[in-house]
Amino acid sequence: MTSAMRIPADVHSEVSRLAAVQSVKPGDLLAKAWAEFLERHRNEMAADLEQMAEIIRNGATEDLAEYVSRNAAERGAQAAKRARGV
C-alpha cells in the first residue's frame, strides 16, 4: 500500500537527487531511511519506554508530560526558525 506524503520541497529535491544517483525510487529511499532511523534509535527507544513505564507506575501523568516536553526548548527554537523560513 502506498500513499502521498507532504515533505518540504528541499528535502523532496534532495531525496529525488539521491534516489536518481542510486537508481531507486524516492519512496523506497525514504522507507530505507526510516528503517535506519528506527535501528539507530532502538536503544534510546527502549530506555524511553522504561522511563515512561516507571513514571506511569508512579501514577503521575503530569510527570509523563514533563518528560515528553524535556526537549521543548530545542523544539521551540526549531519551530521559530521554521516560522522564519530559516
Next chain:
Amino acid sequence: MLDAREGEFVDGLSLVCEGWELRVTTRCLIEDLGAGDAASLNDVAGHQIVKAFVRERREKVRGTRKVHPLSHSVDVWVLAHQHRHRGGTWFDAENQVVWLLAYGRHESGSEEDFFPRCKALDEEDRLLPTAHDYEQLIRARDKRVVARIMIEAPLAVKEARMSGKEVLARLGGQFGVAVALEVAGELEQLTVAARLLMPADFEYLKVALAAIKPGDVWEPADSMPSRSLEVGEFAYSYLAERVG
C-alpha cells in the same frame, strides 16, 4: 472570562477550538495588550481586539486583507474592529495555530499607527512567535495530548479487540495511530503503527505504547497484520497471552 463554545476551552494563552488553536504571542500580550507575563487569554478576554480575534478566527483562519510588505514571507492578516482597533494574525499551518501577533490603533499619519508599527516589528524580527512562544505552546500541548493518550490509547486497543479489525484512532485529537490484534491460539500480538510527521509524534507514539503496555516489551514491526507499512509509518508490536 472568554465565551468558549461547546468543545472549546481556554488553556493559558490559547483558545483550543475545533481543528486549530487561537493564541496570543507573549510580546503582543505584554506590549500591545498591556497584560502581565503571567496572564492567560481569559485575563485579556475583555479587550476589543481579543473579542474580534476570537469572533473572526474561530471561524476562518485567514482574513481578507494582508499587512504588507513584510520582510518575512508569511501572510499576516488584518483584524479590524470598529474604526480604530487593528490586529495582525498569522495562520501557522504547521502547528495549526492562529497567532495574534500585534495590536494597535489605526490613526493615519500617526507614528503610532498600527500598520507602520507592524512593519517595524517585522523588521526588528519581533512580530512572529519566538522560540519561547513555541516552547510554551509545545509544553501546554504535550500536557493536554499526553493526558488524553493515556486514556484513549487503551480504548483503541479495546475497540480493536472487540471489532477484530485494524482500528484507526486520533489520540489527543491530533495524533493518528492504527491498532490491530492478531490472535493465534493462546497468544495475541498487538501492533500499533503511526505516521511520524511532526517532531512530537515520536514522543507521542512512545506514550501510546507505554499507556497500552508499560515497559520495554515492544519490538519494531515490519507490517500491520493485514497490510504493509506506508512510507513514514512506524510500527511496534508485542506478544502476550490472549486476554479474555
